[in-house]
Amino acid sequence: MKRIDQINVLPFIDIMLVLLAIVLTTATFIGEGRLEIRLPDSTSQPAPPPPGAVEIGVDADGSYYLDAEPVTTERLATELDALDRSTPILLRVDAAARFEHFVAIVDQLKARRLERLTILTRKS
Template sequence: MKRMDQINVIPFIDIMLVLLAIVLTTATFISEGRLEIRLPEAASESQPNTPPKVEIAIDADGALYLDAVPLSLGELGLRLDSLPRESPITLRVDAATRFDRFIAVVDQLKARQLERLTILTRQS
């Protein structure tokens, strides 16, 4: 029979890792000390100053649309000049569109420092 000279710490480490996982999982459900505050009422309600949402679409033929209105690349640039830099922009591009058309639109956005860009895709 083999003599036990050392303590086996592997089960102890396993238990500690399970306890750590439990603590980390339950810690995300703990309330973060949110205060119950009843806001006062006002006669006029002020809306936050949110920039307009813009959608740019490029179809399979390379035609550009700004909020469903067909435009040329030059007209798109003129319309983008009037947008605030914080404007959220959604870009929808047909899969059959030539890549250079996509790059031309992105260059127009970069030139005007419009960087809040979302490119829509579909999950395969």
């Protein structure tokens, strides 16, 4: 019986597919940092606030406000813990505020499953 010497290419194809998936995944993250996004202005008529709504605000300096009263991040977290999941939340963030403040508030709301969120904008 004669032994047949051949190269098995199936493991090579498996490795190449995994490498292709890794390259495609990292390429999307690299390109994301270069996107220039200009947010549109709001042209819709402002809706009246829902009854019983709680307003959370962030000014240009990154200070937090709860119903126009200055609060610390710890007190804001405590107040959010006391809210019912059906409570409407109005979020007003200054245009000059850092985006991380907006993300921090949205993260706190998601962690507490407060999903009735309205983001307030200024009509242009």
